[in-house]
Amino acid sequence: MRKWECTVCGYIHEGEEPPEECPVCLADKSMFVELVEETSGVEEATPVEAAAVTTVSEPSTSQPQSRLYNFASEQILKHHLHPIMSHTPNGVLPMALIFLLIAALFGFSLFETAAFYSYLFVLLAMPLVLFTGYETWKKRYRGALTSVFKIKIGASVVAVLLLLLLTIWRAVDPDIATTPSTGRWVFLGLSLILVGAVGGAGHLGGKLVFGTRKN
Ligand SMILES: [Zn+2]
Known part of the structure; x- marks a missing residue:
C-alpha cells in the first residue's frame, strides 16, 4: 500500500x-x-x-529575528502553548454565557458581574492566544492558507471584535444584561455567537492536533 x-x-x-x-x-x-x-x-x-x-513559503529565513523572538517561538511549539492558551476563551466564555443567562432569568446580578470580569480576563488573554496561534500556524503548518486556517483566522477576528464590543458595551451600560430590553437580547445573542466562534476555532484546532482518530 x-x-x-x-x-x-x-x-x-x-x-x-x-x-x-x-x-x-x-x-x-x-x-x-x-x-x-x-x-x-x-x-x-x-x-x-x-x-x-x-508554493509553500519557507519559515522566516529571509529576515533576521531577535533571539528572544526565536526563543519564544520555539517554546510555543515545544510546549504546545497555543492549545493551552486557547482553553482560556474556550473554557471561560461558555461559563460566562451561562452566568449571563442565570443573571437574565433569575436576576442574580453577581453572576452578571462575574461574566463581565470573565470577558475582561479573556480579552487580556487574547493577545497570547492569537500570537501562539500565529506562530504555530507559521512554523508547524508553514503558514498554509487552507480553508481550515481561513476559518480559524476569521473566527479569531470575529471573537476579538465581539469581545471588545461586549466589554465596552457593558462598561458603558452596566445594566445591559440584567434589565429587560431588546438590547439585552442582542447582548446575549452576540455572546452566543462569541461562544460559537471560539468553539468552532477550537474544534478545528482539535482536529489539527488529533487528526481524524475516533478515540
Ligand atoms: Zn492536512
Whole structure:
C-alpha cells in the first residue's frame, strides 16, 4: 500500500492515490507527497507536483529575528502553548454565557458581574492566544492558507471584535444584561455567537492536533 503525507498538517493517507482533500486540514490533493520507505529508514518525500512544494513559503529565513523572538517561538511549539492558551476563551466564555443567562432569568446580578470580569480576563488573554496561534500556524503548518486556517483566522477576528464590543458595551451600560430590553437580547445573542466562534476555532484546532482518530 502506498502512503501519502499531507505537507500542511502531516496527515498520512494510505491508498494508490492521495485523497482529493485532506480530511484534517482540507488541503487539496497537490499538497500530498508520497512517502517512500528507504532502506536506511529515512523517509523521503516525492512531490506529487513540484509546484506544490515551491508554493509553500519557507519559515522566516529571509529576515533576521531577535533571539528572544526565536526563543519564544520555539517554546510555543515545544510546549504546545497555543492549545493551552486557547482553553482560556474556550473554557471561560461558555461559563460566562451561562452566568449571563442565570443573571437574565433569575436576576442574580453577581453572576452578571462575574461574566463581565470573565470577558475582561479573556480579552487580556487574547493577545497570547492569537500570537501562539500565529506562530504555530507559521512554523508547524508553514503558514498554509487552507480553508481550515481561513476559518480559524476569521473566527479569531470575529471573537476579538465581539469581545471588545461586549466589554465596552457593558462598561458603558452596566445594566445591559440584567434589565429587560431588546438590547439585552442582542447582548446575549452576540455572546452566543462569541461562544460559537471560539468553539468552532477550537474544534478545528482539535482536529489539527488529533487528526481524524475516533478515540
Ligand atoms: Zn492536512
